[in-house]
Amino acid sequence: DIERRWWKEAVVYQIYPRSFNDSDGDGIGDIPGIVEKVEYLDDLGVDVVWLCPVYDSPNADNGYDIRDYRAIMDEFGTMADWETLLDELHARDIKLIMDLVVNHTSDEHEWFVRSRVEEEGYEDFYWWREGRDADEVSWSAKEGPEGEAPPNAWKSFFGGPAWAYDDGREEWYLHLFDVKQPDLNWENPRVRDEVFDMMEWWFDKGIDGFRMDVINLVSKPDGLPNDPEDPFGGAMSQSTNGPRIHEFLSEMSERVLDDEYLTVGEMLGPEMPMAHARRYLDPDEDGLSMLFHFEHMLLDRGDAIWERGEWALSDLKAVFNRWDEGLEEVGWNSLYLNNHDQPRMVSRFGNDGEYRRESAKLLGTLLHTLRGTPYIYQGEELGMTNYPFDSLDEFRDVDTLNPLRNAIADGDVESFDAVKEVVRANSRDNARTPVQWSSDPNAGFTDGEPWIPVNPNYEEVNIESERRDDDSVWHYYRDLISLRSEYDVVVYGEYDPLFPDDDTVWVYTRTLTGEESDEQLLVALNFSDDEVAVGLSEVVTSDHATLLIGNYGDGGDGDAGADAEGELAAGDLHLRPWEARVYHHE
Ligand code: TEU
Secondary structure, eight states: OOOOOGGGSOOEEEEOGGGTOOSSSSSSOOHHHHHHTHHHHHHHTOSEEEEOOOEEOOOTTTTSSOSEEEEEOGGGOOHHHHHHHHHHHHHTTOEEEEEEOOSBOOTTSHHHHHHHTTOTTTTTSBOEEOOEEGGGSSOOOSSSSTTEEOSSOOBOTTSSBSEEEETTTTEEEEOSSOTTOOBBOTTSHHHHHHHHHHHHHHHHTTOOEEEETTGGGSOOOTTOOOOTTSTTTTHHHHHTTOTTHHHHHHHHHHHHOOTTSEEEEEOOSSOOOHHHHHHHHOTTTTOOSEEEOOTTTSTTBOSSTTOBOOOOHHHHHHHHHHHHHHTSSSOOOEEOSOOTTSOOHHHHTSOSSTTHHHHHHHHHHHHHHSSSEEEEETTGGGTOOOOOOOSGGGOOOHHHHHHHHHHHHHTSSOOHHHHHHHHHHHOGGGGTSOOOOOSSGGGGSOSSOOSSOOOGGGGTSOHHHHHHOTTSHHHHHHHHHHHHHHOHHHHHOEEEEESTTOSSEEEEEEEEEOSSOEEEEEEEEEOSSSOEEEEOTTTOOOSOEEEEEETTSSSOOSSSSBOTTOEEOSSEEEEOTTOEEEEEEO
């Protein structure tokens, strides 16, 4: 009774083109640079590439501010280059999904240019509102006419008010993100027509699906109410999973989507009600293949980029356990621990010093043996780490710079140095330093000056040396990826967590009962710098379980639980620091 789908059996590899590989020496990664590395992706064994935005853009937010949905950004190449990329990927049976950014456009998009001057038919393409009387509110905008405050109290996710004043139209427009990213008004059916036509246009070019940027924000409630409980004044709480969201997405599904596409919706919010999640994924409703929630990404975060939250391993497990259970009947999980918006996972959830390799492999083991589709972010396969940011001018990201500069100007933060440790751990730029290909200058990423600094550890951590070394993170990732096609249980097995309250080890089984065979995996992961013993006598009933994969490359210490051949027996399983073991029996 398992519903087999190709995208459940796939591993997705995410490319952030600006930082992937530069072919022409301008310091910016580009599409021909990706084409040069298609063979590399094939060697690694991934099934799908998710390409972050490559559309024409003034780059206020590195391509997430789109000026023309049907053109390629000059810095990245031409449409012919893109077509070559698609052909080269397809020739190796690798699918391509594109980023769909339709909550907002660039303010330089022709729709906004027209809307700004109220050209007929475009007046309501965006959220235009009159300001409020500044006397009515406790704070006023720095911009805009004297005595006028923005239409409501919503704050942009990138700092400052979520509204900007337009002198020509003499009204304010909504921008949940940067001032150069005005929100499209999905209430207007013409906006939806335009979006769906554009999606169709890309499907006709042969793509295999979309990753949908902040797609659960596109329905805003009537009256745009404030919410004092929300750190963004209501911008977050009121825009997420809004009143017409399922209507809009099921309309999209009906008009342009197809069962065979991989669609994954990025869904903001501190906690997604499972009832919404199921509707997003139910084939009879919105019909997306998967979604990205943020619940595990928010555990160690505060409200601002210079604040942090306390988390324990049991909290992280609780998030994954809730989602596995929540989507058990309807839906399918995406599995990720980092992407272009998040710090490097080995620095965040592992130990990027002494146990960098072991913990990178352990986290990979987790992502590839939970139930769901793993998403690898470029560089993860070699255990790339956070960047040791030391001054503000090493950052490039609006989401780091804007809020921090505002807070310093307003006196909420004393100086960069006062918050350096936290900001350097949290910044999105950690993910955006160039992929480390080799020990050549600039890590082989470019012959020019890279747009963002290269991590100084590139001489030690790079793809060339990883590929030369059989014990590397890279080779281990390749093995993890191939397990998926060899063992059905890895893809479809039921997930059962053990010791959910333990803050040191994550242990679970995956079980597949079928007509031909019963298969089970036992996964044991030690999230600490110390040795631990896991009591397995209650769990392990078979004495014929063999080690399928482990990050120490041997059968274990042999004294108890597992012998030198990697056979597992009831008793205590001793795990070394950051050790990961996956046993299999049938
Ligand atoms: O991200 C949504 C988003 O809100 C995150 O960037 C968030 O700001 C970050 O995780 C906070 O730590 C998507 C894209 O992935 C991102 O790159 C874009 O900047 C954003 O939407 C706007 O399009």
